[in-house]
Amino acid sequence: MTVKDDAFTNWKNREEIAESMIPIIGKLHREQDVTVLLHSRSLVNKSVVSILKIHRFARQIAGEELSVTETLPFLHALTTLDLGPSQIDLGMLAATYKADSRGLSVAEFTAEAVAGATGENKIERREARDVVLYGFGRIGRLVARLLIEKAGSGNGLRLRAIVVRGGGEADLVKRASLLRRDSIHGQFQGTITVDEANNTIVANGNEIKVIYANDPSEIDYTGYGIKDAILIDNTGKWRDREGLSKHLRPGIDKVVLTAPGKGDVPNIVHGVNHDTIKPDEQILSCASCTTNAIVPPLKAMADEYGVLRGHVETVHSFTNDQNLLDNYHSADRRGRSAPLNMVMTETGAASAVAKALPDLKAPISGSSIRVPVPDVSIAILSLRLGRETTREEVLDYLREVSLTSPLKRQIDFTTAPDAVSSDFIGSRHASIVDAGATKVDGDSAILYLWYDNEFGYSCQVIRVVQYVSGVEYPTYPAPAV
The missing domain is CATH 3.30.360.10 (Dihydrodipicolinate Reductase; domain 2)
Structure with missing residues (x-):
């Protein structure tokens, strides 16, 4: 067999392994609210080639490619555990296992490394938290895509409504079209249908009410079945506490601004100061x-x-x-x-x-x-x-x-x-x-x-919203401090 044939055979073998990982990753996500990562990159809803590329990326950081043959045993080990909602990084599991000298089996090491998410320690799955988007521009549509993507387990965050100013003819169809395809970020990953009679966009099964209003004071969100929602203002029209407080209407519990806040509005950068958010804080900014x-x-x-x-x-x-x-x-x-x-x-x-x-x-x-x-x-x-x-x-x-x-x-x-x-x-x-x-x-x-x-900024916004909503699940193995 030639070297060329060897490389091709190796590729086909890795393709087969990656293909076998997809249903396991999907089942963990849907049934147990477990997001499988590889060096902080989600493997949920990824294709065979994407999974292999994410494994190959480790070469840039760790100096060598991480093979699916190395991570598959850890994935199998996860299926034997009574896992609760969490994020589990296969890359970190493989790296820390390689550095461990105790002679534990993969199953034993995995059970120990993710013990905080199993048995009596596990977090109970929470009821979905309502989210409202006020505005539907560049950031608003990307945040919508992320919210829809993360609703796969039926828990966590649920995009319930989008508030926009009244438009002309076929307004709803045009807004759905902008969500469906983007000149920079490509096609929406899934299906989108429009129910004009009920002013609703249905994206991957998520029914999203489109509310037309020129001012927050015009809206009673409870009339749409929305309660204790987090409202994400991506218009930038109001940036101080007084202006953003207009959003604290019936059905809205917290307001998150996707622009730098002014005055005493906390400016939050997830990963740096998100843990300083006070539990009773109702208005905050995700900075720029x-x-x-x-x-x-x-x-x-x-x-x-x-x-x-x-x-x-x-x-x-x-x-x-x-x-x-x-x-x-x-x-x-x-x-x-x-x-x-x-x-x-x-x-x-x-x-x-x-x-x-x-x-x-x-x-x-x-x-x-x-x-x-x-x-x-x-x-x-x-x-x-x-x-x-x-x-x-x-x-x-x-x-x-x-x-x-x-x-x-x-x-x-x-x-x-x-x-x-x-x-x-x-x-x-x-x-x-x-x-x-x-x-x-x-x-x-x-x-x-x-x-x-x-997109990177939109991901930071989602992380802040997950944190304040209580659905930012812990990651295992825990990162070094």
């Missing part, structure tokens, strides 16, 4: 996409090296706030054509760091340039550190942070030598460290952080 991109790596660097000062320069994709062609705009420069120019603008991300990281006393400045790409941005984070270090040490540290730390869902890591912005469309991380571009000289470090300013 750029704040979510820079704060997790900034915290990681501050924890390990100390940060004396910093500057962030964001090269940001253009947004709907800009004009397609030169026209009047109330803000400086933003009236100039977005697809034809690099446009200098301000960013509030640097000042927002103080809200998310109050213990970081280092001054952080910032500026931004909008560029003619429709999605994915890069933040260039220049830091003066508290001690000298080397490029190799920083990269080893950030690689480990992306794999095993509590920030592993926020920080990703790539060593791809030819990575460009479009490679990160659809990334679920808040930011991705570009190893090849990283520069370190003594106590000076410059990190290049890619981020999908639409």
Whole structure:
């Protein structure tokens, strides 16, 4: 047999193993609310090729590809356990098992590693929490996709309604069409039908009422059977407590803003300060996409090296706030054509760091340039550190942070030598460290952080909503602190 035939046979064998994993992963998710991950990447509803690609990704971080032959025994071991709602990372199980010297079997090690999610320790499955989207723009539609995707088990979060201003003829059909297909993020994964008689969009079996209103005061959500809901305002029209309080109508319990909050509205970056949310807090903000991109790596660097000062320069994709062609705009420069120019603008991300990281006393400045790409941005984070270090040490540290730390869902890591912005469309991380571009000289470090300013940010929003709703299930094995 030739080497070529050997490689092809190996591929076919791995395809067969990955195919056998799909029904096991699906059953765990539907029946027990268990989400199977691989190095923080969900394997739920993934194709054979996607499962193999996610396994191969481990090569970039851990230095070698993780084979499905290594992870399948752990997946089989999970099926023998009395698991409760949880997230279980096969990549972490395999890595920690390899480092364990006690001679335990895979079944014994797995049972021990996920003990917090089994038997008397397991969390009971909770009733689904109602969610309402106020606005249905770029972020709103991506958040809708994520909510529908995560409703697979029938528990957790359930998108019940979308509130929009009244439109013209075929308004509902047009809004459903924008949810069904997206020029950047591709086709919706599933089926969508429209019930115009009842103003309802049905997506993967989820009945979503479309409510037409020009102001929050016009709506009584209990009239739609909605109770104790979390409302996600993605319009940005109101950003202070007084304005956002308008949403606290019958049926609404909490309000989450997908823009930086003003005044005393808490600005939350999941993974960094979400655990500071008070149980009785009804109004909070998920800050900005750029704040979510820079704060997790900034915290990681501050924890390990100390940060004396910093500057962030964001090269940001253009947004709907800009004009397609030169026209009047109330803000400086933003009236100039977005697809034809690099446009200098301000960013509030640097000042927002103080809200998310109050213990970081280092001054952080910032500026931004909008560029003619429709999605994915890069933040260039220049830091003066508290001690000298080397490029190799920083990269080893950030690689480990992306794999095993509590920030592993926020920080990703790539060593791809030819990575460009479009490679990160659809990334679920808040930011991705570009190893090849990283520069370190003594106590000076410059990190290049890619981020999908639409989808990655939407994932952070969902994580905050899961946390405040009580359906953010623990991950096993527990990440290193």
